[in-house]
Amino acid sequence: MAKPTPLSGFPELLPAQRYVEQQVVATLARTFELHGFANIETRAVEPLDQLLRKGDTSKEVYVLRRLQEDDSSKDKGIGLHFDLTVPFARFVLENAGKLEFPFRRYQIQKVWRGERPQEGRFREFTQADIDIVGRDTLPFHHDVEVARVMLEALGRLDFLPGFRLQVNNRKLIQGFYAGLGLDPDGIDEVMRLVDKLDKLPVEKVRDMLLAEAGVSEDQADKALALATIKATDDSFVQRVRDLGVSHELLDEGLDELATLVRSCAPLATERTRIEADLSIARGLDYYTGTVFETRLDGYESLGSICSGGRYDALASDGRTTYPGVGISLGLSRLLVTLIQRGVLTADRSVPSVVLVAVTDEESRADADAIATALRARAIPCEVAPTAAKFGKQIRHAERRGIPYVWFRQDDGTSEVKDIRSGNQVAADPATWEPPNEDLRPQVVTTIDEGESK
Amino acid sequence: MAKPTPLSGFPELLPAQRYVEQQVVATLARTFELHGFANIETRAVEPLDQLLRKGDTSKEVYVLRRLQEDDSSKDKGIGLHFDLTVPFARFVLENAGKLEFPFRRYQIQKVWRGERPQEGRFREFTQADIDIVGRDTLPFHHDVEVARVMLEALGRLDFLPGFRLQVNNRKLIQGFYAGLGLDPDGIDEVMRLVDKLDKLPVEKVRDMLLAEAGVSEDQADKALALATIKATDDSFVQRVRDLGVSHELLDEGLDELATLVRSCAPLATERTRIEADLSIARGLDYYTGTVFETRLDGYESLGSICSGGRYDALASDGRTTYPGVGISLGLSRLLVTLIQRGVLTADRSVPSVVLVAVTDEESRADADAIATALRARAIPCEVAPTAAKFGKQIRHAERRGIPYVWFRQDDGTSEVKDIRSGNQVAADPATWEPPNEDLRPQVVTTIDEGESK
Known part of the structure; x- marks a missing residue:
């Protein structure tokens, strides 16, 4: 197989970049949950007649067909959802008898649109939505609430502009x-x-x-x-x-x-x-x-990164109407653009804070035991893949951004080296701890010369 | 819109059920990261010629077409991935120059197959994969490692059989x-x-x-x-x-x-x-x-819920070969079956541990201030949607499984009621804490009369 090339409009992130996205998703989820929003995920597909109710977006829908399906198939047409609002409205109607209203949910999922790709506009992208839906009525103070929750969530992403x-x-x-x-x-x-x-x-x-x-x-x-x-x-x-x-x-x-x-x-x-x-x-x-x-x-040309509002009839089954208010963050529009411009990344490409060096293959089990002791205290680590010369093992850590290399001595004691400073100290796998700021990768930002003020 | 009906093979979870899935995903991710596996996500689609390289699976592939696309479109055919191995192999080849080998990654994503749905087999389902990939060579001890990591991860899910x-x-x-x-x-x-x-x-x-x-x-x-x-x-x-x-x-x-x-x-x-x-x-x-x-x-009829192995040529670009070893957990096969049978759920449908009662709409800002104080100490809570009678506000909490209701008195002091025991005590929003076991929803299990021993 020749080297594959990217598909335009379907962005993918390298591990250090994906780490930034994971942190953003975790921060959003934590904030939404603090405010009592429950998470749901809806299936990726909806019946075409649902997706096409708004004529405006029909050109953007990806239609699905099974490869072996013949044209006379009785399957109703299905397509990939192009936002999280249409599936959420359907979910509310389908499960109305099992939900408590007002129903507060957050949803962070990929959506697909067959649009022409351009900066900030993708064919596959992630949205993070919060909505509050009532049955028959929904007090106005919930409009205030979703605005405040999203302001707080975005405010916590302090590495963003x-x-x-x-x-x-x-x-x-x-x-x-x-x-x-x-x-x-x-x-x-x-x-x-x-x-x-x-x-x-x-x-x-x-x-x-x-x-x-x-x-x-x-x-x-x-x-x-x-x-x-x-x-x-x-x-x-x-x-x-x-x-x-x-x-x-x-x-x-x-x-x-x-x-x-x-x-x-x-x-x-x-x-x-x-x-x-x-x-x-x-x-x-x-x-x-x-x-x-x-x-x-500094990125006004991206358009709105987070939009929404009040709709008096998010969903209706003819007898009951469900008013809602919600706001949707374009996670990919926000992040992929900053990541692709090199403004955001993480300071290492792996979760490991320690690489446990291996003296020779015979003593790999000793290195494994040290790693197990560290992991028991929630310290992410990995064991060197080969018993190469220590210099090579240190470079292995360096290339991944792993800050510490652990050496077990022949007498069973250990030393740990901070490879950034070269500082090496005696350490016990049962008690040693890295500084808190080293425990997880850190998001790092650089100034974007292109557009920022 | 009439009440929608579920699509066979596309399972969806209610909020309390989804909470179980979230906990499983979080536990898997935490374990994989402790062992130095970095997360990636690949796009949902691959070129059809990649998906169809193994003739065996061709019947299962969902092909994508833009609604407005005419048959003479020059777009190459794309389809939804049916596993995470084909996209991962492509990702490795595409980014080989930017990755460090051996490359350890975990990936938890949805995949799609147009199969006939049956218990434990879905058209849309989630897989959780770990793989280690080398360039040219990959020592055997990594086979041991992926087995140990998955054993540890599954072992931590102590609410599972x-x-x-x-x-x-x-x-x-x-x-x-x-x-x-x-x-x-x-x-x-x-x-x-x-x-x-x-x-x-x-x-x-x-x-x-x-x-x-x-x-x-x-x-x-x-x-x-x-x-x-x-x-x-x-x-x-x-x-x-x-x-x-x-x-x-x-x-x-x-x-x-x-x-x-x-x-x-x-x-x-x-x-x-x-x-x-x-x-x-x-x-x-x-x-x-x-x-x-x-x-x-007790669920042997589901078949294997977690499978994998060593492949000497996960990927190859003709000049370089990338051997790999990996294991893939069928998260939906495992969880959706247990959830649909009622074996697994959570003890509440919302993250909130406290409902702050509202005496009248004029004092809603006071209730909001109490909620803000609780959230500042990472206590998830929500404010009652209306100033209904307190009995009704308590039932609002009860129906969601929220264990505590907070009442602000006219003199500015507060009391908090454990609505399970009826016990009500004075409380200060700046210091009160729920017992640790109440802070998050708990996964609860019931015996499955149907199949378990």
């Missing part, structure tokens, strides 16, 4: 447009056009509002003014009021968003900021209140 | 048959037929050996005699010698297997047994020395 959680509320936008006198179709059209502000100059969007949405100059100017409002506190409320529009739904949205910003503000730090950004709408049509997006400092 | 690791050596079998005077084709044919002993009566296999493999009665009887030999120590060596067959490869196989059994014997307990079983051959043709299978006590 800082970020900005941007929040808005669809009731606010829709109420504002309704207060401007737009009908539902007009609201959708204006929302769609204003959403282009991140790609097109404001003058161009204004022209489109006038020509395509058929709104008046005053309506266009107010819609654009609303979208320019940003604030890290609830001062945005007065700025919206100053635009002179009133509507019941607008009031509700302003109240909710002000509550969200005030409740999250205490969690903000220099690295983890929260901002009401009234231009955020999220294209997907099922959000009905709070919406979230997140920008990574 | 006991198991028996069965070991054999292909050199022993092939050398024995060669010593009987069989040529390579004859060896393969006899091995194929003797492998049927677990399904067919010995007389039937003997008839087939005579008729289909064309061996003499003496050759057939000796081949069958070899396959009946089992031992938990190295006494099998003499029993093989007593059959009066000699061959250089047989000697090598006997030596290796005796070393393996002697080295693993000290790890054996009543729950974790090791046995040389000279009937074990493993159907797959790439094993060249040590072979492993594992039976779960």
Whole structure:
């Protein structure tokens, strides 16, 4: 077999890089569990008719077929899931009788989309989602809760760049447009056009509002003014009021968003900021209140790395409706990009903190016994694969980043060498311990000359 | 959307069940890391020509196609991997220049096979593999090592039934048959037929050996005699010698297997047994020395739950050959069966150990502050979703298996109630700690009336 080449859009990590991803997953899981979120995994496949309910994503779905399947197969079509929301909604309906509501779950899994690969966009990638789902009703304070939990989780990833959680509320936008006198179709059209502000100059969007949405100059100017409002506190409320529009739904949205910003503000730090950004709408049509997006400092070109919101009908079986609020972190978009640019890695490629040297093959059992004693006290280690010259065994450790090499003397005593300093001391496998910072690989960061500020 | 129904062969777990799986994965990972195995994940897909190299499995492969792809697409065909060995071999070749050999890795991922589902056999399932791969050479002591590591890992899963690791050596079998005077084709044919002993009566296999493999009665009887030999120590060596067959490869196989059994014997307990079983051959043709299978006590009908062996050419790029030895645990085969039969679950469906009660919505922030104080000391908790009557809030905790409910009094002090005993005591969120056994959900086992002894 000739040397294989990577498949575009299907990133893979080397062991030291994968260690970074493992640490991130463990930190996220720990934070979500501290807040009472239970983990689930759903199968990778869903019936095609479920996956294609939203026409928008149909082009991205990978369809599965068994190799020996003939076309007349009675199997219903199945495809790989393209997010974790569609399978979660199905899981809730399928298991509603066995779940307790409100149901809080986190889910960290791979998803697949047949998109054209580009930086930060892959065909196979990992998402980390939290959602809270109620039966019939779900209090608004859960919107605050998912935002706070994700802020805390991202905040704990202190080797990542800082970020900005941007929040808005669809009731606010829709109420504002309704207060401007737009009908539902007009609201959708204006929302769609204003959403282009991140790609097109404001003058161009204004022209489109006038020509395509058929709104008046005053309506266009107010819609654009609303979208320019940003604030890290609830001062945005007065700025919206100053635009002179009133509507019941607008009031509700302003109240909710002000509550969200005030409740999250205490969690903000220099690295983890929260901002009401009234231009955020999220294209997907099922959000009905709070919406979230997140920008990574210095990597704004990646787009949002963490998005979500409130949906009044996450799932429905016709009789019962399940409202939900959730937020989804694009783990691969965030990590693979930083790892591929060399910004993030680990300081060793193996978990071992010690390599136990082997004097000769006859004494391998003695080396094994030392390793067993170390492992009994939770110290990861490995025994040298061959009884090569000690210099070669030390280089074996060095190439993997293993900081200590253990030597057993003929008299049964031991010495351990820190191969970084060359310092070698007597040691007993029943009591010796490495410094805590050596026990596990450490995530190391380097400055990205390319894009960071 | 009507209530969805499960897809046969794609098992999913409820939160308390998934917790059991999470604990097993964490225990396996911790054990593998203590022995210096680094984690990797490979992409879910491989080029079809790689997946179909072994004709045997072609019928099981799921082929992928983008929904909008036309038949003339220039994309090479890809399919979902059906094990973790094919992708690992490809990963080693692709990254050989960036890896240090011997390379030790563990990999815990889902795989897919379009097989007809039956108990213990799924279309989507999780495997946990460890392998050690060398460049050009790989010392035999690594065969011993992977067996010991997997024995230790399975031994730590003390809520599982006991198991028996069965070991054999292909050199022993092939050398024995060669010593009987069989040529390579004859060896393969006899091995194929003797492998049927677990399904067919010995007389039937003997008839087939005579008729289909064309061996003499003496050759057939000796081949069958070899396959009946089992031992938990190295006494099998003499029993093989007593059959009066000699061959250089047989000697090598006997030596290796005796070393393996002697080295693993000290790890054996009543729950974790090791046995040389000279009937074990493993159907797959790439094993060249040590072979492993594992039976779960009381669940022998599941077949082997953990299998593997030595392959002198795990991968080769024509210039360099990479020998390997590994063992693969069928996590879903093991767990999903026990979980679906109700033998294994967890004692609560959420990570929370405390539910903080809410007196009224106005004081929700006080309840949040208590939860924050508990989480700061790594105590998972959640705040009641509504300010319902306390009896209802207690039932909310009860239904999830949350053992403690926290009440804040009007004067700012707190009490915490163990809702199992009804015991309620004063508590300070800055210092209170639950007993260690309550901090995390516990895996609970019930006797399986169906199959266990």
